Amino acid sequence: MPTPISTLPPLAATPVPAEIRLRYVLEHFALAYPGALISVIGYADTQPLVEIAAAGEAFFEEVKPYPAAPNWREWQGQQIPFFFDQPEKPLLVLQAEKAVIAADLISAAFYLLSGWQEYFSSERDRHGRFPYAASVQYKYGFVALPVVNYYFDVLRVAIEHVSGQPLRPRRWGSQKAPFAAFISHDVDNLRSAWKAPAKAAWQQRQFGRFGRLLWQHLTQPDAWDNLEAVAAATAQYEAESTFFLLSVKGRAANGTPNADYKLAESKFWQRLPAQCTLELHGSIGTSTDAQMLRDEDEEILDALGVRFHYLSWDSAQTPTTVEKCGFLFDSTLGFAEHYGFRHSYCQPFYPFNFERGRAANFLEIPLNVMDATLHHPHYLQLAPAEILPALAPVFAEIKRFGGVASVLWHNENFDPANTRNGPRQFHEIMAHLQAEGAAFRTGRDIWQEFTAEPAANS
Ligand SMILES: [Zn+2]
Incomplete structure (x- = not known):
């Protein structure tokens, strides 16, 4: 991985209140599962039917780019990193008309979906971009997994349990494509397809080939x-x-x-x-x-x-x-x-x-x-x-x-x-x-x- 070559000055703290984080995540859940009853999801203080442990709250009081390492658990046959988790507890407990989730999926989903790491990290590459090498996706090796969608899948199972309402992911178009x-x-x-071969011909002193490429360039459309x-x-x-x-x-x-x-x-x-x-x-x-x-x-x-x-x-x-x-x-x-x-x-x-x-x-x-x-x-x-x-x-x-x-x-x-x-x-x-x-x-x-x-x- 290339090392980042520039850094930005640290940003002032801009706390995002818990209710804004919750709403941001649940609104996206409702877009992913159209018709989902999101009002049943919450933290313990609101006594919701789907109760999520508030294990990530403290992280958002600060301006650090990275949380503690995630806890890996298997979900639907896939190893998934859970940030803000309580590893000693089972991930999902289904009780009579209630579901309890041990990982703070709201905080974890907000952290990844909002791009928190990019906002609070000062690392940038030579084009001024947040480098992949500075990301949690690189550090923990999950760039090829849509981890937030897996968090939402845990929520789906919990909501289906308490509401009896089956939820399906979004489908596309009238043909309901998956x-x-x-x-x-x-x-x-x-206009530049000719440049690299012409340069190579010139450097290799193939002047006949260079001349042909130049003539082509002047008389014919470029390959690009x-x-x-x-x-x-x-x-x-x-x-x-x-x-x-x-x-x-x-x-x-x-x-x-x-x-x-x-x-x-x-x-x-x-x-x-x-x-x-x-x-x-x-x-x-x-x-x-x-x-x-x-x-x-x-x-x-x-x-x-x-x-x-x-x-x-x-x-x-x-x-x-x-x-x-x-x-x-x-x-x-x-x-x-x-x-x-x-x-x-x-x-x-x-x-x-x-x-x-x-x-x-x-x-x-x-x-x-x-x-x-x-x-x-x-x-x-x-x-x-x-x-x-x-x-x-x-x-x-x-x-x-x-x-x-x-x-x-x-x-x-x-x-x-x-x-x-x-x-x-x-x-x-x-x-x-x-x-x-x-x-x-x-x-x-x-x-x-x-x-x-x-x-x-x-
Ligand atoms: Zn471009």
């Missing part, structure tokens, strides 16, 4: 100018591509490259099939600057969603920035360094806005898989044949809990020259998702379906 899949493409580069082909590739699975477009060309002030194309001039996106959705890929700096983000958005009409370039995210400032610009959803929150669950949750959720002390008003569709993560000098180096076997268990967890599998495949990785994390690996993933019964949805569709009035749990 999970959804969101396929997106960040468009960073459209391929958005129609990308849309056609996803359409083979009756899926619709969502493109996140950058509206700033060239290097940002800190030297990080933005797009290699000029969005306002090229209008290439107008050639795309009508079913493709265009959203905003916020350039470097926009994740903490609402005015800059708003100005960029005005270049693309009707962007309802955003994902930040380089997965830039500052948990202290970005939620308010996204809210100020009125986006309905974001899809930035995954670890660049590892596939899986950055907030240990496989459904869309409302990020916690620590600055405002409440849930944010936009939906997060968390990012589970990014192509670059799978093979990159700084991330994983999976062989092509290892990719689907690594991801299949993650998709199985998402299916188990009715979540959304969010997959980001950059358009440049549809270039047949990429045989590591290229088109072939993309097609393997898509065929797998289709065979598993995923309902392919755009980010907008997911927002619409997720925010609709909850249907009765039938």
Whole structure:
């Protein structure tokens, strides 16, 4: 793991009251299990039917990023880490018309889902991001498990016991698919496929080859100018591509490259099939600057969603920035360094806005898989044949809990020259998702379906 290279000054204490934590968690539970009777859940002081031990209260009085090590227990055949647990007691005791849970699942779910560790940790990587290496998911090895969904499953069993009401995870669409899949493409580069081979030819003094590549570049479309082909590739699975477009060309002030194309001039996106959705890929700096983000958005009409370039995210400032610009959803929150669950949750959720002390008003569709993560000098180096076997268990967890599998495949990785994390690996993933019964949805569709009035749990 690369070591974090920068640190931030410590934040002032901003306690989140117990009732806000409880409400934040239970509202998400009700979204995961539509129609659930959440009013029966509480701490002992309210004498609820589902009683949860208040073992995590003291942690939230302080501003530490990490709680004590979790206690591992088996639940539904899976080893699950329980934070704020009482290991000497059984996890769940079912009595006549009452259930008692020994782990403080409300505190544990709030801790993971809110991203508390990111807000209170001062560690950042060279791109200013919270590093996977600093996370509890890395430390305790559970990034590929949606642990909060397992906590909710314990609550489900308890509620079913006291209410007699069977609960089922969310289903997707009129066909009631067991999970959804969101396929997106960040468009960073459209014009640069020729550069790496041309540079290599020049360095190897193969001047004839260099000349041919340069001539091709000047007379033919670039191999990465391929958005129609990308849309056609996803359409083979009756899926619709969502493109996140950058509206700033060239290097940002800190030297990080933005797009290699000029969005306002090229209008290439107008050639795309009508079913493709265009959203905003916020350039470097926009994740903490609402005015800059708003100005960029005005270049693309009707962007309802955003994902930040380089997965830039500052948990202290970005939620308010996204809210100020009125986006309905974001899809930035995954670890660049590892596939899986950055907030240990496989459904869309409302990020916690620590600055405002409440849930944010936009939906997060968390990012589970990014192509670059799978093979990159700084991330994983999976062989092509290892990719689907690594991801299949993650998709199985998402299916188990009715979540959304969010997959980001950059358009440049549809270039047949990429045989590591290229088109072939993309097609393997898509065929797998289709065979598993995923309902392919755009980010907008997911927002619409997720925010609709909850249907009765039938
Ligand atoms: Zn990008």
